[in-house]
Amino acid sequence: MGLTPAELAVGNAHPEQHSLSDSKKQGGAESWRMLKRSLHYFMQYKARLAVAVVGMLVVAPCAAASAWLVKKAVDDVLINKDIVALKFVTIAIVVLMTLKGVFRFLQNYYMNTAGLLAINDLRNELFAKIVYLPMDYFNESQVGMLMSRVLNDVGLIRSSLPSMIMLTREFFSVLGLAFYVFYLDWQLAFWGTLVLPAALYPFIYYSKRMRKLARRAQGHVSDVSVRLQEGLSGIRIIKGFAKEKAEIDRFLDENTKLVASNNKQILASEQSSRVMETVGSFAAGLVLWYGGSRVIAGDLTTGALMSFLTALIMLYEPIKRMNAANIDIQMALTGAERVFEIMDKADDIAERGGSVKFDEPFRELAFKDLRFTYNNSGRPALDGINLQVKAGERIAIVGSSGSGKTTLANMVPRFFDPQGGAILLNDRPLADYTLNSLRRSMGLVSQDAFLFNATVRENIAYGSEGAYSQEEVEAAAKAAYAHEFILELPDGYDTLVGERGVKLSGGQKQRLTIARAIMKNPSLLILDEATSALDTESERIVQLALENLMQDRTSIVIAHRLSTILTANLIVVMSEGRIVDQGKHAKLLERCEIYRTLYEMQFGAAS
Ligand SMILES: Nc1ncnc2c1ncn2[C@@H]1O[C@H](COP(=O)(O)OP(=O)(O)O)[C@@H](O)[C@H]1O
Numbered sequence: 141m142g143l144t145p146a147e148l149a150v151g152n153a154h155p156e157q158h159s160l161s162d163s164k165k166q167g168g169a170e171s172w173r174m175l176k177r178s179l180h181y182f183m184q185y186k187a188r189l190a191v192a193v194v195g196m197l198v199v200a201p202c203a204a205a206s207a208w209l210v211k212k213a214v215d216d217v218l219i220n221k222d223i224v225a226l227k228f229v230t231i232a233i234v235v236l237m238t239l240k241g242v243f244r245f246l247q248n249y250y251m252n253t254a255g256l257l258a259i260n261d262l263r264n265e266l267f268a269k270i271v272y273l274p275m276d277y278f279n280e281s282q283v284g285m286l287m288s289r290v291l292n293d294v295g296l297i298r299s300s301l302p303s304m305i306m307l308t309r310e311f312f313s314v315l316g317l318a319f320y321v322f323y324l325d326w327q328l329a330f331w332g333t334l335v336l337p338a339a340l341y342p343f344i345y346y347s348k349r350m351r352k353l354a355r356r357a358q359g360h361v362s363d364v365s366v367r368l369q370e371g372l373s374g375i376r377i378i379k380g381f382a383k384e385k386a387e388i389d390r391f392l393d394e395n396t397k398l399v400a401s402n403n404k405q406i407l408a409s410e411q412s413s414r415v416m417e418t419v420g421s422f423a424a425g426l427v428l429w430y431g432g433s434r435v436i437a438g439d440l441t442t443g444a445l446m447s448f449l450t451a452l453i454m455l456y457e458p459i460k461r462m463n464a465a466n467i468d469i470q471m472a473l474t475g476a477e478r479v480f481e482i483m484d485k486a487d488d489i490a491e492r493g494g495s496v497k498f499d500e501p502f503r504e505l506a507f508k509d510l511r512f513t514y515n516n517s518g519r520p521a522l523d524g525i526n527l528q529v530k531a532g533e534r535i536a537i538v539g540s541s542g543s544g545k546t547t548l549a550n551m552v553p554r555f556f557d558p559q560g561g562a563i564l565l566n567d568r569p570l571a572d573y574t575l576n577s578l579r580r581s582m583g584l585v586s587q588d589a590f591l592f593n594a595t596v597r598e599n600i601a602y603g604s605e606g607a608y609s610q611e612e613v614e615a616a617a618k619a620a621y622a623h624e625f626i627l628e629l630p631d632g633y634d635t636l637v638g639e640r641g642v643k644l645s646g647g648q649k650q651r652l653t654i655a656r657a658i659m660k661n662p663s664l665l666i667l668d669e670a671t672s673a674l675d676t677e678s679e680r681i682v683q684l685a686l687e688n689l690m691q692d693r694t695s696i697v698i699a700h701r702l703s704t705i706l707t708a709n710l711i712v713v714m715s716e717g718r719i720v721d722q723g724k725h726a727k728l729l730e731r732c733e734i735y736r737t738l739y740e741m742q743f744g745a746a747s
Pocket residue numbers: 279514515516517521539540541542543544545546547548
């Protein structure tokens with residue numbers, strides 16, 4: 141309500157804390173738990189996965205079969221010159237390759253689409269959790285960081301299951317080929333697989349390294365996203381201060397860090413692949429040396445050796461692919477770590493209301509010794525507030541900037557909860573009511589008028605659940621003095637406004653948010669300097685709209701204009717988080733020093 145993304149981003153410019161993820165050393169059990177949690181999202185698409193696995197089961201033994209065909213081709217066709225064998229081998233190769241093609245297609249297509257659907261679900265779930273995070277989380281954390289988690293980190297998880305299946309498939313290929321080479325010639329096979337254990341160490345070493353690098357890189361992706369978010373939402377300031385060059389440099393800095401860590405990732409990935417290859421070449425060398433000397437001695441056929449070498453080369457191919465799959469799994473784990481961190485946090489601290497539905501008429505709102513300190517500041521923002529607001533009253537709150545007025549207003553819809561004391565609505569603590577019914581009963585209009593990317597009608601009816609009529613929307617617009625200018629827009633009530641729509645003036649935007657509040661029809665109204673961002677001319681008409689909104693409603697008005705204050709039943713003067721005095725204008729002017737100063741500085745001449 142009222143908070144724009146730009147406002148959320150302000151003060152959140154600190155790059156993401158890498159320490160959080162970096163220092164968290166995940167054990168094997170933890171990784172496995174996270175992997176299982178990621179896989180859960182794929183399991184919703186069992187049919188696709190089943191087809192993909194069938195495809196895989198057919199593709200896997202094809203490698204061993206083609207190694208066997210090489211032996212047939214060399215020994216029977218080339219050496220024995222057997223025409224029947226030639227026909228057989230030719231047809232077999234065509235059939236085998238076609239089969240492999242069809243089933244590999246099934247495997248890849250269904251596996252990849254299952255992956256897409258899985259991350260689609262995951263992304264939706266993550267957003268659904270993020271919007272229920274409490275307001276103070278949006279103040280502290282960074283919108284850019286959250287965006288990066290939804291957009292980038294979720295995407296990494298996509299390769300988790302496909303890579304695991306690939307790993308399994310290649311494992312069976314290796315097993316099949318290994319079985320074949322031992323069957324072919326166990327002595328040769330011994331030399332060929334002698335170096336295999338040597339591949340194990342780099343495999344484990346590079347797994348760890350890739351995981352660490354991926355974590356770091358995703359942190360940097362997030363930092364770039366934070367910079368981008370800040371740069372775009374603060375673009376007016378950047379241009380106004382002619383700081384484009386400095387911002388470009390800051391962006392470039394973050395990007396350089398990202399590229400550097402991506403660079404290390406590529407390096408590690410290439411190194412691990414080349415190490416695997418080198419190990420493979422040692423194996424091939426050993427076989428060639430031992431097998432070759434046996435062919436020369438005459439106790440091994442040329443075909444057998446070639447078939448063996450083919451199988452051996454094929455054997456290292458899946459090992460290399462297992463290595464690649466492993467790297468993808470490490471990346472996916474990194475993404476999962478970062479995504480589930482937010483999800484769990486969201487589950488822990490999600491806003492929770494009580495069970496009482498607020499559907500009775502508003503009688504009284506009472507602040508009892510209310511205390512609140514923002515968690516990143518030492519000084520209390522509210523320090524023992526006692527105040528009663530009775531049905532039908534208009535309470536004006538005045539005070540210098542920083543005295544705690546906005547904080548007080550934000551406590552009423554429970555954007556923040558009291559740390560001491562209580563706020564009672566009809567004699568019950570706010571926390572007893574369901575958040576939905578509580579927030580529906582109140583309207584908050586603040587100085588920054590936020591419109592969604594939607595039509596004028598949709599913006600006005602934003603608070604309506606279910607159907608609404610054009611008459612209702614128009615009535616609200618008329619009461620907010622917005623109807624006339626809406627009709628002059630290119631498509632009237634169907635005109636798109638917001639970021640991508642028609643640009644409106646500040647006063648016009650504010651009148652639309654007032655129409656929105658009128659249509660919501662809240663029993664309690666909170667106005668937080670609703671006209672302070674406007675020029676005098678538009679302020680006047682917005683003020684008229686506000687009067688219509690406040691008609692027959694209880695309202696708490698944070699005011700900076702004398703006219704608003706004079707119509708209030710009670711004026712409350714705040715200073716440094718406390719209420720220093722309350723009463724009517726004339727009395728306060730007489731006895732309250734702070735009020736007098738405020739009056740002279742703010743309201744005096746201007747009104
Ligand atoms: N999100 C926040 N985090 C930390 N401190 C805040 C935050 N918002 C306001 N404050 C501090 O709380 C105090 C009261 O602020 P605020 O309620 O906005 O005052 P007012 O609306 O009267 O100008 C100020 O000292 C301000 O610096």
